[in-house]
Amino acid sequence: MLNEITEPKIAESNTTVTPGILFVVSSPSGGGKGTLIQLVLGNIRQVSYSVSYTTRKPRPGEENGREYFFVDTQQFKEMIARDEFLEWAEVHGKLYGTARNQVAHELNSGRDIILEVDVQGAASVRRLIPDSVSIFILPPSPQLLRERLTARGTDSDEELELRLRNAPAELKDYSAFDYVIINDDAHRAAAKMAAVIVAERVRLSRQKAYVREVVDAFTRIDRN
16 A cells, blocks of 8 residues: 555755655657556645646646646747746657746755656656756556557557557666566556655655754764
8 A cells, every 4th residue: 555655755954945856757649647646646734736738638637737737839839948847858749848937946945846758858857957866767567558549539540559569669778777667557556656766755864954063963962
């Protein structure tokens, strides 16, 4: 169960603000990254989701500002010209991009944020933010990937075949990621993603200032 490992983020002192952690989650289309992220967001505290911009049309049930900000190509290109994207890419003939300001605001405020991107976007973010944590979601088999894309029922036959043709090239980048999670069961895979978040939060390099304050408090007691 996810709630077995959903520990709150360690509270820093009033004088120490630890920068948030950027978690970059990627997979081939239909790999299930969106489903896993939603499961994690419902169980892990103090982590937000970066809503990307896209020129593709909303799928049934999607809402503007929740799954994506849906814009037309002209609006997207104007945002590129204003340098408003942390990263952007063309994927399956559509444009996708991550707003620079949202990510910066969350991280500078000490809050963790999950970024859902394609493999191109993940590579760009790793270059720009080297201490980000990248997680690749691996479908367990080509057959299951096809079944998931077909069951989704949101793509035309041509779009579905395009996504399947592009999957092998996207899978080749798995070795560039910090973590790889095989998505053979959504709840089990989401629990693993949650475990990554918890583990990264207690990594010494991310909380040195806070740990030093705690250790110094003990040192002062010893001196007295």
